[in-house]
Amino acid sequence: xxxxxxxxxxxxxxxxxxxxxxxxxxxxxxxxxxxxxxxxxxxxxxxxxxxxxxxxxxxxxxxxxxxxxxxxxxxxxxxxxxxxxxxxxxxxxxxxxxxxxxxxxxxxxxxxxxxxxxxxxxxxxxxxxxxxxxxxxxxxxxxxxxxxxxxxxxxxxxxxxxxxxxxxxxxxxxxxxxxxxxxxxxxxxxxxxxxxxxxxxxxxxxxxxxxxxxxxxxxxxxxxxxxxxxxxxxxxxxxxxxxxxxxxxxxxxxxxxxxxxxxxxxxxxxxxxxxxxxxxxxxxxxxxxxxxxxxxxxxxxxxxxxxxxxxxxxxxxxxxxxxxxxxxxxxxxxxxxxxxxxxxxxxxxxxxx
Amino acid sequence: xxxxxxxxxxxxxxxxxxxxxxxxxxxxxxxxxxxxxxxxxxxxxxxxxxxxxxxxxxxxxxxxxxxxxxxxxxxxxxxxxxxxxxxxxxxxxxxxxxxxxxxxxxxxxxxxxxxxxxxxxxxxxxxxxxxxxxxxxxxxxxxxxxxxxxxxxxxxxxxxxxxxxxxxxxxxxxxxxxxxxxxxxxxxxxxxxxxxxxxxxxxxxxxxxxxxxxxxxxxxxxxxxxxxxxxxxxxxxxxxxxxxxxxxxxxxxxxxxxxxxxxxxxxxxxxxxxxxxxxxxxxxxxxxxxxxxxxxxxxxxxxxxxxxxxxxxxxxxxxxxxxxxxxxxxxxxxxxxxxxxxxxxxxxxxxxx
Numbered sequence: 001x002x003x004x005x006x007x008x009x010x011x012x013x014x015x016x017x018x019x020x021x022x023x024x025x026x027x028x029x030x031x032x033x034x035x036x037x038x039x040x041x042x043x044x045x046x047x048x049x050x051x052x053x054x055x056x057x058x059x060x061x062x063x064x065x066x067x068x069x070x071x072x073x074x075x076x077x078x079x080x081x082x083x084x085x086x087x088x089x090x091x092x093x094x095x096x097x098x099x100x101x102x103x104x105x106x107x108x109x110x111x112x113x114x115x116x117x118x119x120x121x122x123x124x125x126x127x128x129x130x131x132x133x134x135x136x137x138x139x140x141x142x143x144x145x146x147x148x149x150x151x152x153x154x155x156x157x158x159x160x161x162x163x164x165x166x167x168x169x170x171x172x173x174x175x176x177x178x179x180x181x182x183x184x185x186x187x188x189x190x191x192x193x194x195x196x197x198x199x200x201x202x203x204x205x206x207x208x209x210x211x212x213x214x215x216x217x218x219x220x221x222x223x224x225x226x227x228x229x230x231x232x233x234x235x236x237x238x239x240x241x242x243x244x245x246x247x248x249x250x251x252x253x254x255x256x257x258x259x260x261x262x263x264x265x266x267x268x269x270x271x272x273x274x275x276x277x278x279x280x281x282x283x284x285x286x287x288x289x290x291x292x293x294x295x296x297x298x299x300x301x302x303x304x305x306x307x308x309x310x311x312x313x314x315x316x317x318x319x320x321x322x323x324x325x326x327x328x329x330x331x332x333x334x335x336x337x338x339x340x341x342x343x344x345x346x347x348x349x350x351x352x353x
Numbered sequence: 354x355x356x357x358x359x360x361x362x363x364x365x366x367x368x369x370x371x372x373x374x375x376x377x378x379x380x381x382x383x384x385x386x387x388x389x390x391x392x393x394x395x396x397x398x399x400x401x402x403x404x405x406x407x408x409x410x411x412x413x414x415x416x417x418x419x420x421x422x423x424x425x426x427x428x429x430x431x432x433x434x435x436x437x438x439x440x441x442x443x444x445x446x447x448x449x450x451x452x453x454x455x456x457x458x459x460x461x462x463x464x465x466x467x468x469x470x471x472x473x474x475x476x477x478x479x480x481x482x483x484x485x486x487x488x489x490x491x492x493x494x495x496x497x498x499x500x501x502x503x504x505x506x507x508x509x510x511x512x513x514x515x516x517x518x519x520x521x522x523x524x525x526x527x528x529x530x531x532x533x534x535x536x537x538x539x540x541x542x543x544x545x546x547x548x549x550x551x552x553x554x555x556x557x558x559x560x561x562x563x564x565x566x567x568x569x570x571x572x573x574x575x576x577x578x579x580x581x582x583x584x585x586x587x588x589x590x591x592x593x594x595x596x597x598x599x600x601x602x603x604x605x606x607x608x609x610x611x612x613x614x615x616x617x618x619x620x621x622x623x624x625x626x627x628x629x630x631x632x633x634x635x636x637x638x639x640x641x642x643x644x645x646x647x648x649x650x651x652x653x654x655x656x657x658x659x660x661x662x663x664x665x666x667x668x669x670x671x672x673x674x675x676x677x678x679x680x681x682x683x684x685x686x687x688x689x690x691x692x693x694x695x696x697x698x699x700x701x702x703x704x705x706x
Binding site: 022023025026027028029030031032033034035036037038039041042043044045052053054055056058059060061063065066067068069071072074075104105106107109110111112113114116117118119120121122123125126127129130133134137138139140141142143144145146147148150151152153154156158160162164166197 | 375376378379380381382383384385386387388389390391392394395396397398405406407408409411412413414416418419420421422424425427428457458459460462463464465466467469470471472473474475476478479480482483486487490491492493494495496497498499500501503504505506507509511513515517519550
């Protein structure tokens with residue numbers, strides 16, 4: 001059970017219109033009906049519990065597949081008339097989930113559903129998509145574009161990414177995580193593409209002006225909030241062959257709770273979690289959000305986590321620095337026990353959901 | 354240029370609210386911005402012009418990836434409160450595009466976006482999904498489920514399928530199609546999941562009762578219209594290693610025009626196209642639809658096409674029959690020239706779009 005500080009008032013994600021438990025119940029009723037295993041000779045699924053990417057063995061090759069959408073961040077893009085950022089997110093939200101199993105990115109297919117196709121909007125999405133694909137070293141393999149005004153309002157952006165494990169690399173699934181391991185975090189650059197239903201409600205109800213900087217910031221709030229998901233694939237690819245790398249996690253929806261998904265038989269003690277970045281502090285203040293909700297909805301400054309055997313930390317840090325993540329740092333360690341804790345904020349979560 | 358018979362009145366797909374040219378323009382402006390090729394060492398895309406599946410070479414393995422949604426057929430599902438059929442479509446619309454490059458199905462990831470999650474609806478989608486996965490021999494690798502009432506009305510169902518080429522099989526891309534080849538067609542079981550924006554408008558404006566059979570039919574019209582996409586993967590997999598199989602096409606959106614995409618340097622003469630199935634005849638009559646529009650929007654009774662060297666036809670037909678398609682038959686042949694013609698209906702299309 002979460003035991004964070006509970007203020008008297010404050011919004012939760014459920015109150016913003018998204019009920020995590022009802023979507024979980026619905027999903028469970030779907031999965032009860034599906035027998036996931038294919039026919040002989042059609043590839044063999046590899047179990048990857050706790051991960052968003054699925055794994056499939058085809059002959060000697062194992063591929064990883066991840067599918068996700070940009071969610072309601074597109075509504076903010078529309079309000080601001082800026083589409084490049086969410087185009088780039090389309091890549092980031094998926095390839096970071098591939099990185100979280102240690103896969104190298106290969107190809108991506110996108111799905112754009114819209115009420116009315118606007119060539120200017122599509123061109124901007126294309127520019128962002130291109131920037132994301134370059135950052136991830138990923139090819140665009142195809143996509144689906146549909147004008148479905150009866151189905152979607154605004155624009156819906158989704159994609160599926162495919163990755164693989166080069167040169168005998170094995171998937172990194174978190175099973176070898178053990179007490180004593182160090183937890184490294186790589187900073188995020190904002191909320192990426194998670195929690196935007198709640199975030200937009202906070203902006204709306206606090207009457208914040210998206211066109212102006214919040215107090216203490218230089219860029220307009222809207223630009224800060226649109227900043228695209230940081231892409232961690234190059235950095236993670238540079239360390240994924242090191243045997244001391246025991247676990248990887250993309251801190252997306254669910255925040256630090258994502259660590260519990262990774263391995264339920266150890267405790268993740270985030271006793272060196274960095275100071276809350278000003279944008280997240282502003283969100284918490286403007287929304288009257290308790291830390292408990294903040295940390296299970298947003299990444300709160302850390303977008304990707306690596307769990308590393310203690311002796312391997314210096315080499316991992318060196319390689320991360322050379323591959324675009326010089327800002328990685330130790331944010332905690334693994335202990336005996338279960339769950340995840342952020343002691344500086346008085347938080348403890350026992351489970352993912 | 355299409356030269357079909359043009360009646361005085363009749364609806365076109367554009368008039369039903371979907372403007373193919375505007376979505377094409379928007380898509381072109383997106384693709385102009387994207388440099389599709391990935392970084393060295395991240396897999397190599399293989400060109401598959403005219404196909405909906407994308408191909409990617411990873412080491413010695415080539416994977417095929419297809420992404421598509423069920424489109425507005427879900428609105429019909431909602432009106433009728435029946436979700437199994439569109440759950441099954443979610444598999445069919447994608448795996449048939451994999452079959453069209455000769456790939457064997459392996460894994461699928463789904464995306465379900467909804468305004469409000471209903472466990473009963475999700476369970477029914479799951480049952481259909483399971484039936485489709487079994488028919489295609491495909492594993493469910495994962496998926497994304499989101500409650501996004503601000504983005505989607507109803508439910509949006511999308512998926513991405515991954516396939517491969519077993520035992521040294523090469524992709525079948527249509528390049529070896531030559532004059533003299535025979536064109537085999539495998540029947541569809543209805544409109545599958547294409548043309549439903551137009552189809553629903555016809556039903557609505559003709560005031561047809563979805564709960565009752567149309568004249569001459571046994572099942573209620575709604576059930577007929579919901580019937581899930583026939584899955585051709587087992588049949589196609591049984592012939593994809595035969596060198597006489599020169600080309601494959603899934604007849605989806607775009608109808609017989611899909612053949613032109615396959616190879617623009619030959620003419621496809623569909624001089625033995627089967628009689629129009631009663632359901633399509635009813636749609637054409639109820640909507641005052643010209644044949645030109647009917648054949649470029651719906652499959653009109655043929656859901657999958659194989660282009661086969663004349664001497665290979667008997668063996669291909671035998672194998673198809675053993676693998677679930679005893680109803681395949683010759684529906685035309687390849688000639689010198691360009692475009693696709695259905696002489697019995699006075700139709701000729703020079704291009705795909």
